[in-house]
Amino acid sequence: MILDRIVAEKREEVARLKRETPPAELAARVRDLPPVRPFGEALSGKDCAIVAEIKGRSPSRGVLKAVFDPPKIAAVYGSGGAAALSVLTDGPFFGGDKAHVAAVRKVVSLTVLRKDFIIDACQVYETRLIGTDAMLLIARLLEGSQIEEYLQLALSLDLDTLVEVHDRPDLEKALAAGAGIVGINNRDLGTFATDLKVTLDLLPSIPEGPIVVSESGIRTRGDIETLSAAGVRAFLIGETLMAAADAGAKLREPMGGKGTGSP
Helix, strand or coil, rough: CCHHHHHHHHHHHHHHHHHHHHHHHHHHCCCCCCCCCHHHHHHCCCCEEEEEECCCCEEECECCCCCCHCCCHHHHHHHHHCCCCEEEEECCCCCCHHHHHHHHHHHHHCCCEECCCCCHHHHHHHHHHHHCCCCCCCCCCHHHHHHHHHHHHHHCCEEEEHHHHHHHHHHHHHHHHHCEEEEEEEECCCCEEEHHHHHHHHHHCCCCCCCEEEEECCHHHHHHHHHHHHHHEHHHHHEEHHCCCCHHHHHCCCCCCCCCCCC
């Protein structure tokens, strides 16, 4: 299973990180960092908040952009009306790099979510150090106690956290841990097929309070309208934008053709 391979690779990456920079040093280095740009705040109060994703490839579709230029893509997303950015930092499977965060932040003022596979507290410190404003936690990969621990650690570092769920047990774990931003991923982690029904089925079980983000498989204005009718107001869109010949136009399509024009 692809997820098992990703986690195995991530464990090796975490071990290298700890050897190169001990956790105590990571913790010390975050003390004097500049303020973050609140991720949750950027999604709130909007009818259609798009988190536009930057990634070079995916396990399901392979290479998404023949010429992969994260700053250029970020500028297009900024002028196209994105509320926030999601930047993949996993290299082996998604063509990402931690250096992409700094490169992107030089060209846009949008808040940035780090999308990776967080399995250790040292990665939470690293997330803050590389310049991101929020991080992804995948409930399927973590025990409830770990989610709670990493949420609290992120809060102490001023990071927002999107806790991603794929089914009802994931959702129960995320809510019990106190997730304030819940991402419902419509992608099956086994087959990588997508179905918006995942969001529609889980949404009624989420109480008032958490921000809900529907992720994956969102391709058209019709998809946005279906999810909006159910009460979703924030949407993470990745492969649809990355594979588009004109990413700016594709980004404006779900919003009814409107862009802010302000990166």
